Amino acid sequence: MASFLTRSPLPMDRNLLTTSTRTPTTIISLRTCHDIQEVKQLHARFVVSGLLGYHPLCARRLLEAYVTKSQIYYAVSIFERIPSPDVFVYNTMIRGLTMGYLTEGRVDKARKMFDDMAAKDAASWSALITGYTKNGMHTEALALFQDMMVSHILPNEAALVSLLSACGQLGTLHQGRWIHAYIDKTRVLMSTKLTTALIDMYAKSGSIECGYGLFQKMAWRDVVSWGVMISAFAIYGHASKCFQLFDEMLADGIRPNKVIFVAILSACSHAGRVEEGRQYFSQMEHDFGIKPSIEHYGCMVDLLGRAGLLADAEELILSMPEQPNSIIWGSLLSACRTHNDLKRGTWAFENLMELEPTSGDRYKLAGLMFANAGEKEEATKIRKMIHEKEMETTCGSSFIEVEGAVHEFTVGYTAHNKARDI
DNA sequence: ATAGGGTTAG
Numbered sequence: 001m002a003s004f005l006t007r008s009p010l011p012m013d014r015n016l017l018t019t020s021t022r023t024p025t026t027i028i029s030l031r032t033c034h035d036i037q038e039v040k041q042l043h044a045r046f047v048v049s050g051l052l053g054y055h056p057l058c059a060r061r062l063l064e065a066y067v068t069k070s071q072i073y074y075a076v077s078i079f080e081r082i083p084s085p086d087v088f089v090y091n092t093m094i095r096g097l098t099m100g101y102l103t104e105g106r107v108d109k110a111r112k113m114f115d116d117m118a119a120k121d122a123a124s125w126s127a128l129i130t131g132y133t134k135n136g137m138h139t140e141a142l143a144l145f146q147d148m149m150v151s152h153i154l155p156n157e158a159a160l161v162s163l164l165s166a167c168g169q170l171g172t173l174h175q176g177r178w179i180h181a182y183i184d185k186t187r188v189l190m191s192t193k194l195t196t197a198l199i200d201m202y203a204k205s206g207s208i209e210c211g212y213g214l215f216q217k218m219a220w221r222d223v224v225s226w227g228v229m230i231s232a233f234a235i236y237g238h239a240s241k242c243f244q245l246f247d248e249m250l251a252d253g254i255r256p257n258k259v260i261f262v263a264i265l266s267a268c269s270h271a272g273r274v275e276e277g278r279q280y281f282s283q284m285e286h287d288f289g290i291k292p293s294i295e296h297y298g299c300m301v302d303l304l305g306r307a308g309l310l311a312d313a314e315e316l317i318l319s320m321p322e323q324p325n326s327i328i329w330g331s332l333l334s335a336c337r338t339h340n341d342l343k344r345g346t347w348a349f350e351n352l353m354e355l356e357p358t359s360g361d362r363y364k365l366a367g368l369m370f371a372n373a374g375e376k377e378e379a380t381k382i383r384k385m386i387h388e389k390e391m392e393t394t395c396g397s398s399f400i401e402v403e404g405a406v407h408e409f410t411v412g413y414t415a416h417n418k419a420r421d422i
Numbered sequence: 423a424t425a426g427g428g429t430t431a432g
């Protein structure tokens with residue numbers, strides 16, 4: 001059966017194909033497509049003209065284009081028709097399999113492809129490490145790094161950035177420090193991205209001072225570097241520091257993006273800075289042209305709710321252009337519990353039941369609200385529902401690393417054998 | 423004739 005790979009070029013393209021030593025512009029233009037439809041149109045042209053089977057670059061560039069557009073289905077179909085894929089093609093496939101919307105077993109497929117590869121380069125390891133961190137499989141990413149070191153393959157910058165992100169998510173400070181030392185020792189260039197990843201790792205692992213030290217020494221800070229630093233201080237509740245950094249960022253000529261405002265607004269929320277929060281919220285749209293997204297509304301509802309301004313929170317929710325999500329309702333419910341607002345709390349709870357009918361934590365919170373307000377009947381009704389529907393409830397917990405070991409702490413749990421010391 | 427990678431509300 002003749003496939004498009006074996007078909008000879010049509011007469012109209014034959015001239016172009018045989019006389020030119022340069023890559024056809026249609027193949028080059030695959031890289032600048034920003035729309036899937038454009039890629040598909042070019043794909044069709046390549047099939048019809050026979051270029052796909054004729055030019056060795058055509059299939060791999062098409063594969064690359066589908067991968068960057070997260071079109072794994074098309075990427076696989078192209079991949080399967082490449083006669084003898086090289087490392088670059090395999091690496092592109094590993095990236096594609098671990099990117100975009102995950103369907104079951106795609107990371108495993110990437111792993112299998114990786115294991116089956118006869119020749120792997122640093123980019124192959126990097127692709128899978130990044131794939132793991134992108135899918136929240138941080139432990140697997142760090143384990144793969146160990147294998148990589150054993151195989152004497154030097155990690156590239158992309159791998160190091162992903163590994164630092166994994167360390168930050170897990171809070172494994174000593175592994176992060178080890179990578180930092182490794183970077184210094186091997187004289188890897190400290191780029192903006194790498195330094196930003198280090199700052200984020202330190203901040204998320206409880207060493208904000210280390211992160212801030214690196215930040216201050218940076219030669220070039222982009223909007224992400226500022227975002228990492230401001231978010232870090234926001235989590236620590238240092239609102240004034242966030243405001244100061246925001247001004248410094250503007251003075252540095254960097255325009256804030258939506259992420260910066262999420263960080264600033266969450267800083268306001270954690271520190272109870274209602275007035276500043278309101279100012280930044282309106283400044284965001286009027287001075288910087290950024291339309292508030294659901295995350296920004298989430299921060300504002302939380303800010304107003306914590307401050308007990310529940311009527312304002314309600315008004316804001318009703319003014320939202322899109323449907324509030326469970327985070328917004330959960331935030332409102334939590335505020336209603338602390339401020340004993342049964343009316344709005346019930347409203348939030350009703351919406352939560354629609355959006356997350358099986359989340360035991362939401363029901364538990366509502367139960368506590370009714371119990372606090374003396375509504376014993378409502379409270380028992382909810383407790384029964386949790387029991388009957390066999391809903392799972394989680395408790396808040398935190399991880400802390402001491403001398404290389406990670407300990408988990410659960411709210412109300414003091415049975416840890418060295419809880420006091422830690 | 424070659425990419426990838428860092429920030430985000432409870």
